[in-house]
Amino acid sequence: MKLVSPIRRAGRPGLRSVRAPLSAAVLASTLLGLHTAPASAVERAQPSAAAAAAPLEYSDRLIVRYRSAAEADVPSAGLQLRAHAAAQPFGTHMKHLRRLGTGAHVFQLDRPMPQDKLQQMARALQNGDADVEYAEPDLRMRPQFVPNDAKYAKQWNLFEPTTGLNLPTAWEKSTGAGVVVAVVDTGVRPHVDLQANLLPGYDFVTDRSTANDGNARDADASDPGDWTVADECGEGWPGESSSWHGTHVAGIAAAVANNGIGVAGVAHGAKLLPVRAMGRCGGYTSDIADGMIWAAGGKVSRVPANKTPARVINLSLGGASRTCSTTYSEAIKAVRQRGAVVVVAAGNENMSVARSTPANCADVVVVTAVKRNGHRASYANYGTAVDLAAPGGDTGAGILSTLNSGTRKPAKDTYAGYSGTSMATPHVAGVAALMLSVNPKLTPTQVETLLKASVRPFPGNCTGCGKGMLDANMAVDAAITARSLTVQGAPGP
Template identity: 45%
Template sequence: YEHAHEESRQGRTTRGAAVLAGGALVFASLVAATSPAAAEDALPSPSFAAPSPVGDSGNVVGLVVEHSATSAARVGSAARSNSFGVAAATTTVEPGVSKITFDEPTDTTEAERLAARIARLPGVTDVSLNTWFVPAALPPGGAPSDPYFGDLHGIWDHRDTFAYSMGGTNHLATLPKGGYATKAPALWKLTRGSSKSIVAVLDTGSTPHPDLDANTVKGYDLISDKDTARDGNGRDPNPNDEGDYCEEWGSDARSTWHGTHVAGTIAAVQNSIGVIGNAPRAKIQHVRVLGGCGGSMDDVADGITWASGGKVAGTKRNTKPAKILNLSLEAAGVPCSNYLQKAINGARKRGSVVIVAAGNNGIDARNTSPANCKNVITVGATSFLGARASYSNYGNTIDLSAPGGAIGDWRDSNNNPDLAAGIYSTHNSGSYGQGSPSYAPMQGTSMATPGVSGVAALIVAMRPKITAKQLERVLRQSVSKFPNQTSHGALNCAKAKNCGKGIIDATRVPTTFIAKPKVSNARVGRKAKVSPK
């Protein structure tokens, strides 16, 4: 599995003015793009070309086999057989579950043939393809006192209008109050989150950061393969991000610090430095499931189980289960496996809501996992004008959309990808291993998903005992209509009707239902005082 984002390799350090040259350039770009003059020069990409879909080749790393307790040896023997067709090793995950790991990744067609062979063995009840997931972001690239709040157009857009040129025609877009952002600050008078609103970030893990440390609770590293984990020991209680750099990514093989970026959009602390999250008093629980080059389906599924308070063999049970699970990751071209679906179903039964990225392949989201799973909220990405971002997957699988950034869809005054169009959040300066805390813009459905998770955290803070079904219903209702951006053609969600019910909008949250009032001074003959709790 992969993460669903794009990032800029230029970012800001936490020291504000004392930035490197690259960071200063980013800062200049961000500031200039908010001015009227620069807005007029911002040119969308003429073609709005979507990235090429990820192919099936090399997408399956093994099989997860569920069987009777007496069939483990039979499964292992079949996988070791010369007639099996591929070199493979078998390990027992827990009684009744075995994992077959291929020496080399194979394509979906070959993996399905091998799975069918194993499924015919006596005692085998289910065989799931162990697909490879990657982060769902495409690698590039009363205001609070946090200095970069003005750049966070994904949370609150301060602009009233935006002038641009497309195809030789000038346009002037009128923006509603707060723009087409999550508008989370509209709820901050009621709540900014609480210790009871825990969001599990199933991603690359955590890095130390002054905008995150105070809001981070204990998590877990669920990566089973020590080489992918890069910490020498596989699964352990430390979800530290060891870097997901990958030679297979070519020239842009550096680490993404994806989990750090996602976490900041959800719950970066309000502390007068850096950025601020949608729910700045919520808690982040890092569950590391993506390591070098990505992660496997079974680790993602076990991460879902652990984060929601379920039992995972070989780990200590999570004493602070998360109400909200954020999965900004994707595996393109594969169905939702039974093993993964069972983990999602179990999490929901335990009261957790699973919010997932639609994926960044510019294809129908029904062809991307976990976006195509049941019992999840699938999030597409929009630009700051409320149109679908060109990379975002689409279709009937999408529940709603949220700001995901559109760096590649817009050009700055020098005709370079406009970093100001990205989602700005917490990051790390390291190229491969960890460096110092920093900030950077990224784009992707990976960046849209935590916007929804942040609003969900605010809702949970107002009504901690809300059920998973109720929270899902409230989120789907808390949307604004897509604007009719006729100049955007097929990316005009208002006409295409393939971006979900609308854009997440905190001003649409039904607070009269959610916020249980606090009543005081209620005596006969006196007027009671009622205030939000």
């Protein structure tokens, strides 16, 4: 991950053009290495521990939940006045932006501020208004992957005995049919190897300046590209070509198989629900949270209902934060109540996962990455919160998946190998879909329990990588066994 600072906000309604020290881990809180171009992707150097801890995180939004306004689209004039008053001592103005699907409200500041100041403002608001249940910064998230320039004709991650998923055997029992997998990411291109499995999704990006599609929220979840120019996402940011990150993640999870072309997805019989929540420079926590809730079939204000709720939600994204935000916690709780499993990338800073959110949240399946030889990948986060590991690739052996050849705007369909915990995560999401296909009655907790109970031992050094390596065949067998026990009247896991 390359750390950068600051961001320029120009030409955005309600904001002055400012420069503030922003890090890549903040701005979108951690795109841990956007790629330069499909044909020449370069792996970023890993920062030192001191460098990773130094940059301040900035945002220009607060999330506030009111006890008396949870069901209202707009808080009362009195509540808004007290929120505005709380911001004044910090030299900024605050206005109401919108209501979240969780019932909380998003407020817009007139300039980006460091996270510590935002937390002070949030505490001042909460302490000064008895009607405030909680207030917290609305941080930005970024896709989690480390690109590389290796392309492989074979998908070693699916079948090789060392770290492959043992999928050919698993596919004899399940392909994920009947299950919807949501990819909350940069959007998904209508790639020829994805089209047959793509459902109508939604674009939850609210920031027009980073949406890159000419508008804010709409029903078009396709990825217009997330390219940036130098210094756009922070001072020292070199500028990068479009990553097509969501398209790559979607292909790993559920690319079409047996069509004579391209690659096979882990759950190629499942359907893909594209949920666009990140654009140029990443995406806000609030947009991601709304995307999660909508994906699971929950209600989000001013957004049409999702007619194809997902049972699995893939979050190949993250940001630097020592605690899980209340917004993420509430969104995770909401989608789990609707039966959806949340699978999250551990992050790519080669540090403790306790410092990466939403991987440090409770009730999610946290995935780190192994190399082709079974050792922990050089970039992969680790720690007690990690549940299991899956193939993420590393230098010289990436994960091959669907992509686009455009450096800025969409061009031709193509394929490329990327590396990162972003790539490891959809392997697990795909296997969760295989399990739910043979046993739809599994709860999110049961899916997580069975995944961790059916892993293989690590063939290499992988301290802090969870219970073991993902094994699709063993996981599907475990789901089938749980179904049989339920039918026979015995308690499930």
